[in-house]
Amino acid sequence: MERTGRLLVALAGLALILAGLPFVSSCVIGGAGEGVFSLLVTDAPSDEWREIGIRLESIQVFKSSNDVWEEIWAADPGDPGAGTIDLVSLAGAGEILANATIPAGTYNRIKFTIDPDPAAMTLVDADGLTVPPGDIIFTNPDGTGEIVAELDPAVSLSKNETESVLVDFDLGHPLSIARVDDKVVLNFQIRRKALPAEIKDLQVAPTIGDLVSVDPDSSGFTVRTGRGVEITFDVDASTSYYDADAGAAGSFEALASLTGTGAVLADSSLAAAGPPYAWSVWYAADAATLSLAAPGGLVRQVGADRIVVARSGVAQTIVVDADTLWTYRGTEMGTGPGLLSVIDPGFRVETVIADPGASPRVAAFVDVVQASADGIVASAGPQSFVFGDSTASDIMVYSAVAGHAFAWAFDAVDGSGSASVTDFVETVGKASDAGFSLAGAASLRWDDENTRWVVEDLLIVPARLHELTRITAGYTDASGEMELATYDPWDGVAPLSLTVQLDTDGDLATEVGSIVVDGGSGAVTYAFPVPAGQWPSLLVPELDKALISVRADIAADGTLTWRAYTILAKRII
The missing domain is CATH 2.60.60 (Lipoxygenase-1)
Known part of the structure; x- marks a missing residue:
């Protein structure tokens, strides 16, 4: 297929790929209250x-x-x-x-x-x-x-x-x-x-289901998903239709002819009131045809000229050629396999296949709908921070994209959000001074002007300690803490000594679980949660294994300490 033909196919499915979160309303409220x-x-x-x-x-x-x-x-x-x-x-x-x-x-x-x-x-x-x-x-x-x-x-x-x-x-x-x-x-x-402040920022997989009914005035339709959930969509003159069986643009009238027998793949955006608005609608006599025409999901592998994407456990290989058009939520990134260098496993994409019946399956269009990264924050400066681990790391630039400037927060800590890069840099330094490094989950945004990924949001999350971490001084009620021998989270090799405090109450109380393995029979007993009164006898140096995660806590005076977030203790008897 020539480039022009592919772009027509891509445009027919573009709105389908870019939609946000549906506002679902499939039921007519029939009773008072x-x-x-x-x-x-x-x-x-x-x-x-x-x-x-x-x-x-x-x-x-x-x-x-x-x-x-x-x-x-x-x-x-x-x-x-x-x-x-x-x-x-x-x-x-x-x-x-x-x-x-x-x-x-x-x-x-x-x-x-x-x-x-x-x-x-x-x-x-x-x-x-x-x-x-x-x-x-x-x-x-x-x-x-x-x-x-x-x-x-x-x-x-x-x-x-x-x-x-x-x-x-x-x-x-x-x-x-x-x-x-x-x-x-x-x-x-x-x-x-x-829900996100911009509700359309929450990406939802395209809704696939059986076409149950259409409105007589051509204003909408209802589908029933494979889980039995009915969802009604509004449409208007701007809605685009694609006939997956014919491989060509479609119409509401052709869609209506499949009522009760056909399948629909719809994507939508939140409406201020009423049902979601369907930007684009694909239809076919059989749902399998829709899966062939518009595969997508999480990127599992990235090659020189292809990606492997998976949705609901089903992986598909998508080839990228010189005419493949790339976008980030509708903003053009470029064309061709060269863009694969900025795509990582874990990204979420939606695609439009140039010719669903051909092999290999070549993408006419790939839209990156969600990009993320996670790792250890090794160091931070006024323009960027080093993120990843010793095997793979990147210099992550703070976003200055209009309306999407960098912000950061501690996971599950209300009111901790901040847009201050200076405070972030200071916090990274405090964490290091306290003997460990921050772990983070970053949401990325495409900076079209500079053609690169930038960090829009960074969530500071609990860090999992090395699996060979040992307790060197056990927990006591009097001290409220324990001493650990662990390893540097960046390289997993350099030994570290770390003091962690445990919290017995509050929204972020330490969660402790216990696994007991019978050395003779191999029977396993699991207990969760372990009451705080049992911690002194459980969290001792003689413990066979302790899987521990820690979180950073900043006191009112600005002091940063490391606190145990979760502990899974294993004993062999």
């Missing part, structure tokens, strides 16, 4: 896992005013696969899992029920190795598969209104998924996350 609870689930990125597949059975929220659980989603008993979800594929994105009309009121807890059988889970590590079910420990003592988390702040659902709620299966949390020798312990840490 009801509202729509729209649940979106996301996940923190993890570079240790390719796939973490679980099977959801139901989702409920707790109405605190009258102590009742309201079900907002349940898997179809006749289709267990409808609840299968790959948590890794949600990194930096969000999926709408529920859109339910329930009584108005205040909801302060959420309960996910998953199949607790390890045989129903799929864990594939970064090297492509699948963890055997016998080596998976799911921490659910009562065997119900129920995971209950606080909704903080609570959700206030008003009559005749929709409340969009974002919940994070935080794979980045040190206790969510932990390797202990040949075992993998799952203890999912779920929390409510605030």
Whole structure:
């Protein structure tokens, strides 16, 4: 296909690729005092896992005013696969899992029920190795598969209104998924996350579903996803349509002809009121055709002339040639395979294939919808900071892009956000003086003027200590701390001595878990949380292994100390 033809294909799918977060409303509120609870689930990125597949059975929220659980989603008993979800594929994105009309009121807890059988889970590590079910420990003592988390702040659902709620299966949390020798312990840490100030900045995978109905006045349509969630979209004269079967531009009339039989792939933006607005709509007689025409997801590998992307555990190789057009959220970056030098694994992209029926699959268009990086902050100056580790590092420039200037904050610490580069540089120095280095997760933005990635947001996150870290002086109630022998986080080789304090209460209280292995039978017992009263007897130098993460804490006087965020203690008996 010639360049002009490819660009026509790309433009037909451009709006589809660039959309933001849908404002979902598939139900007509029928009873007095009801509202729509729209649940979106996301996940923190993890570079240790390719796939973490679980099977959801139901989702409920707790109405605190009258102590009742309201079900907002349940898997179809006749289709267990409808609840299968790959948590890794949600990194930096969000999926709408529920859109339910329930009584108005205040909801302060959420309960996910998953199949607790390890045989129903799929864990594939970064090297492509699948963890055997016998080596998976799911921490659910009562065997119900129920995971209950606080909704903080609570959700206030008003009559005749929709409340969009974002919940994070935080794979980045040190206790969510932990390797202990040949075992993998799952203890999912779920929390409510605030929606971004610019709601379109939260990227959502394109919505694929069966076409249920179209509005008689051509103003919208409704799809039903594979999870049974119905979503209605508004359209107007600016909406673009693409017929994936014909490989050509389409129309609303042709879309309508597939009502009840065809499949739709839609992307949308948040509307001020009412359903989401669909920027672009792809349709076909079969959903498989849509997956061929517009693959996307997380970048897993980057080669000289191709990328491997994965969505929901399914990887696809996309070839980049001289005519492939690259954009960052609609801003043109350039063309050709040369742009692959600025693409890293973990980025999220959406693509339009030039000819879906051809092999190899060549991209007419690649849009980078989310770019991120994580690592250790080695040093910081007024223009940039060194980020990564001894095996791979970059000089990261602070963003000065209009409307997207650099800002930083401590994870889970309210009011810690700052736009001051000077304060950031000072904090990096204080961390080093206190014997360790800050760890961070950076959100990147393309600086079109200087053709480079810059850091828009940096979240200072808990740092995981080396797996061979040892306790040299145990925890005592009197001191509230313990001494550790660990290694420099930058190179993992240079030995360090580190004093860490433990917190017994508060929003950031230290979380301690325990694994006891029977040396004879090999039986494993997991306990979480371990009460603070047991810490002095558990956190001792004789402990066989301690997986520890620490967070930086700045006191009112400006002093920085290191505090234990999580500890997973292993004993062999």
